[in-house]
Amino acid sequence: MTEQSVTIKDEAVTIEFDEALYARDSIFGAAYIFIDRCYVHLDRPHPGRIAVTLKPKPSAEQDPEALAGEFENELLGQAWRRLITDENRLLIEQVTTRALSGAAGPPGLDELMDLEIGDETAFDDPLGIAMSWEEKYKSKNRPKPSESEQESG
Amino acid sequence: MLTLRFHKELYDGFVLDAAMRTYAAVASFERAEVGEYYEVRLTSSGRHPEQRIADELGNYALGASIEERTSSVRDAAYSANTKSPGAGE
Helix, strand or coil: CCCEEEEEECCEEEEEEECCCCCHHHHHHHHHHHCCCEEEEEECCCCCEEEEEEEECCCCCCCHHHHHHHHHHHHHHHHHHHHHHHHCHHHHHHHHHHHHHHHCCCCCHHHHHHCCCCCCCCCCCCCCCCCCHHHHHCCCCCCCHHHHHHHHC | CEEEEEECCCCCHHHHHHHHHHCCCCEEEEEEEECCEEEEEEEECCCCCHHHHHHHHHHHHHHHHHHHHHHHHHHHHHHHHHHCCCCCC
């Protein structure tokens, strides 16, 4: 069986894909894009294969062959985007987790009560209580008093 | 009467039911399960051609099935991320 086949019948075009080459989610993604201008139907003619039938809506007359080509291009784009997302999934999850944990703010009383205090963590200061106000809120760009005095003098 | 077939691996049964409810004003539907397919028998109430209703129903069911699938994948990923506090570290 060929990897891909295109059949045109009446106004509709049916393209059959091998699921080993194109993931089902990529085919779904491409099909979703075409819903606004075509009637789209998916079928599974054989195990491991998905058939996509595109029938142009009356409002959008289109050549079935051109439609098939456009669908294949869109499918390739979807598959490529999916690959990039999969490759960067860990990075995306890390960034999201850090953003969410940062938005949660400093730990509350419950979290502090749950802390296990041992030799290694006894001197941790998650809330910065032991720090002076100046240390905690100092601006990195603000010149030190001695520097500004020298400049003015 | 028109008979439509939707493969169970590609179309969500609940979504198909919702689609049939949406188009209940223009047609009557009967749903059955035949092997790997949901089979929908459609009879137009007379105002619109059956083929047109079938096409629109198919698009509705496919679009909503894809949206449902996308959101369930996203929810699964989110719950997997939130259940393990060390995830992503």
